[in-house]
Amino acid sequence: QVQLVQSGTEVKKPGASVRVSCKTSGYTFAAYSLNWVRQAPGQGPEWMGRINPNSGGTNYAQKFQGRVTMTRDTSINTAYMELKRLRSDDTAVYYCARSDYDFSFFDYWGPGTLVTVSS
Amino acid sequence: EIVMTQSPATLSVSPGERATLSCRASQSVSDNLVWYQQKPGQAPRFLIYGASTRATGIPARFSGSGSGTEFTLTISSLQSEDFAFYYCQQYNKWPLTFGGGTKVEIK
Secondary structure (H helix, E strand, O other), rough: EEEEEEEOEEEEOOOEEEEEEEEEEEOOOOHEEEEEEEEEOOOOOEEEEEEOOOOEEEEEEEHHHOEEEEEEOOOOOOEEEEEEOHHHHHOOOEEEEEOOOOOOOOEOOOOOOEEOOOO | OOEEEEEEOEEHHHHHHOOEEEEEOOOOOOOEEEEEEEOOOOOEEEEEEOOOOOOOOOOOOOOEEEEOOOEEEEEOOOHHHHHEEEEEEEEEOOOEEEEOOEEEEEO
């Protein structure tokens, strides 16, 4: 069965960086896009960007351009999201979520990684 | 970017009753609209895509309709496990955007 397993809770200080991992199994890693979606407390989800695991190509939401980097390691079917220059309003649960290349809705989600940014 | 607006913010419904949730797009998204259900502490669950097609394993009491800018999610007879948050998302244009959600609570 399809599974996305994420790394654990992070606590960071403002200005620091965080890297979250998403290990996938149960499907062909290169056959689907891998997206990152975050959800601040009490808010709706917010799409951050996606990576094509086959080519490594990325699309980022303009809001995160310059601060986010999405990468992947095809040898271990794992995707990564790094967010730099963290601010308090980056405190959120960060999810990885799978989508088709042509239709960008999310059929499988990871459990989420809580990132808290606090001095 | 396309702004998705959901209403109402909270819907109070008795078990067994019908719930109707709305989602409006700031510009046409054709039928490129998906609905998710989310319970506290959990990831969203994929319910409906293409505005009206249920995902695998989703009960028939969930139905979606609409196109263009106006969409509706209907839960025909609420079960206890249906009390949750519901979000719509458009995938017609980048960036992908979500609505602010509707909380369906027990009346």
